[in-house]
Amino acid sequence: MxxxxxxxxxxxxxxxxxxxxxxxxxxxxxLNGNSLGKLPIKSIKKIRKTIDYEWGDRLVRSWNEKWLDLSDNLEKKLAKILGAKKREVKIGDSTSINLYQIVFSLLKSNLYKKSLISDSFNFPSDNYIIEGISSNFNIKNPTIINYSQDISAEINLIEKAIKKSPGILCLSLVSYKSGWMYPLKKLNDYAKKNNSIIVWDLSHAVGATHIDLKKTNTLAAVGCSYKFLNGGPGAPGFLFVDNSIQSKLENPIKGWFGHKLPFKFFDKYEAANNINKFDIGTPGVLSMVGMEAGLDIITKAxxxxxxxxxxxxxxxxxxxxxxxxxxxxxxxxxxxxxxxxxxxxxxxxxxxxxxxxxxxxxxxxxxxxxxxxxxxxxxxxxxxxxxxxxxxxxxxxxxxxxxxxxxxxxxxxxxxxxxx
Ligand SMILES: Cc1ncc(COP(=O)(O)O)c(C=O)c1O
CATH class of the missing domain: 3.90.1150.10 (Aspartate Aminotransferase, domain 1)
Incomplete structure (x- = not known):
């Protein structure tokens, strides 16, 4: 050596x-950027400005002057990184909540049969979440595929599970333990042929691999931004919903930020007619501000x-x-x-x-x-x-x-x- x-x-x-x-x-x-990415130097200045000027001086006026446009700006940047269209990505809340929103809304939509499949390579929290949701829809239990070893998933077992119970799958594109990466397009295409959908957890993939959600026929995904996207501790997660199914999905958590006109304060909830329907409540401004520099660096590189x-x-x-x-x-x-x-x-x-x-x-x-x-x-x-x-x-x-x-x-x- x-x-x-x-x-x-x-x-x-x-x-x-x-x-x-x-x-x-x-x-x-x-060597732990797969857990928490390093601090981009530009984030220090950006967060400081948000604290000193926007919060310290401008206070509530900053919502109109800057903060209400924050997520839109970040979503455009992240969509580019993911090979998605700009109104297909929503940033906010945690990966866990984003996954809950997507899986719940898919089950409620009746677009797919009410079957839930995951595997033993998935992040435990993802499996907890889908298991929790299954009881809301009278699904006995999600099918959890187990492999004969811990290094690589056996694609034939995934295909077999889809054939047996078509419906909704949840898989992590890169497994948190071995780093195994699934053939994204191949599985999406197989799922589609069998009237199924895969919700991909991109947490360990985004920012360190090349992902093109459109070219791989991905329909739904979630992910973290504090790992290879270098967004900072507890930085907001994101969700992606392809345009072709967006109008058929309903956010199970109906908060005022997902309303068509949140600042009219109407008595009745009416969902936004775009990706903003997946918003829930007031965004974490400081966390969002911390995300931007990381996205810019990745775009440039x-x-x-x-x-x-x-x-x-x-x-x-x-x-x-x-x-x-x-x-x-x-x-x-x-x-x-x-x-x-x-x-x-x-x-x-x-x-x-x-x-x-x-x-x-x-x-x-x-x-x-x-x-x-x-x-x-x-x-x-x-x-x-x-x-x-x-x-x-x-x-x-x-x-x-x-x-x-x-x-x-x-x-x-x-x-x-x-x-x-
Ligand atoms: C693959 C994967 N999915 C989901 C999560 C959960 O994310 P959060 O705690 O932000 O909801 C993590 C956390 O590390 C993760 O590694």
Whole structure:
């Protein structure tokens, strides 16, 4: 393993200058942008201006002067990133709420049979939500597809489940554990042929992969903006509903912001006749303001270039794991084919949690490496092509070699793990 090679790869990297758009620490290597993305420097100024001037000085007048147009402006930007039309994307509320809105409205619409399907690769919250909704529609329980292993989904099992109970599916485009990425168009087309729809959770894909919702015939999706979109902690989630089905869907949560004329304060609810019907209540202005700079950076860098770099970095990282960690009982738990992989690489080891903690502490031999642990044996390394360098990946492998060789992870005492 040669540092020279990583330096050379960084030198040739066409996106290398984008790191300077983010706040970086010289003391640590951050490989957790798949959980919470870094802070774009422009967001600091934007949020400060919102606090000092718009909130501090203009107060309520800022709604008319700026805040009421915020979501529209962000939605246009995000729609471009997703390959959607501008009135097909709604930003606001959390991913969990957005998923609730879409799945509930699809069930109520009678566009599809009342069947709910998900899989064991989906984010647990998504499965909790669809399970919760199923009781409202007398659906016994969602079908949860289980696979024979944790790395890649078996497409034939998904197709079988659709054939058996056509209806509504919910899948995460990139799985939070292994980073497995589904063939988006292939499954959308299969679902359509079988009178079904897939609601895609794009949380782990958006901002680090190239997504074209139109070209892949996607009809509905949700996602987070605090991961690879770098929107900030608790930044609003988003939903996408294709124009072809929008008019047939009704928001199950009827709040005043989804009204056709919210500021007329009519007694009777009348839904907006566009994507704004999925609004609910007053938007979180500070969180929305924090999203804009991240979207602008991605638009400038382009998702095609970001995806290209992500693949070359994950290939590099996996090759180093194979080359250097083979004798330490480390297993790669991500798909080997980059076309079936998102932008994080997962490994497993019997002492994963302790290793993860040791990486985060750093030592005289290596800098702090921030990545995350997922029960019961996984460590995820997030590759954020806008700010991850090949040298970062090299140093992470170096640190792993050191920790595994010396077994320094044994010094970590058992404790509660709350986030990473
Ligand atoms: C894939 C995925 N879906 C949904 C969620 C839930 O998002 P939220 O907590 O913003 O509702 C997360 C959170 O990390 C996630 O990773």
């Amino acid at each position: 040669k540092l020279k090679q990583a330096i050379e790869l960084d030198r040739k990297d066409s996106l290398k200058n984008y790191k300077s758009h983010f706040l970086n620490s010289k003391k640590e290597i951050y 382009t998702t095609k270039s970001i995806r290209k770099k992500s693949i070359s970095q994950s290939e590099y990282f996996i090759s180093l794991i194979n080359q250097e960690l083979d004798s330490y009982n480390v297993k790669i738990e991500s798909p080997r084919d980059p076309l079936n992989r998102g932008s994080h690489v997962t490994i497993s080891h019997a002492e994963s949690w302790k290793i993860c903690r040791t990486l985060a502490k750093g030592s005289k031999k290596f800098p702090k490496i921030i990545c995350d642990y997922r029960p019961d044996k996984y460590i995820r390394f997030g590759i954020s092509p806008l700010y991850t360098s090949f040298q970062d990946l090299y140093h992470a492998i170096n640190a792993l070699i050191e920790i595994l060789k010396t077994e320094s992870y044994k010094k970590i005492k058992k404790g509660e793990n709350r986030v990473t």
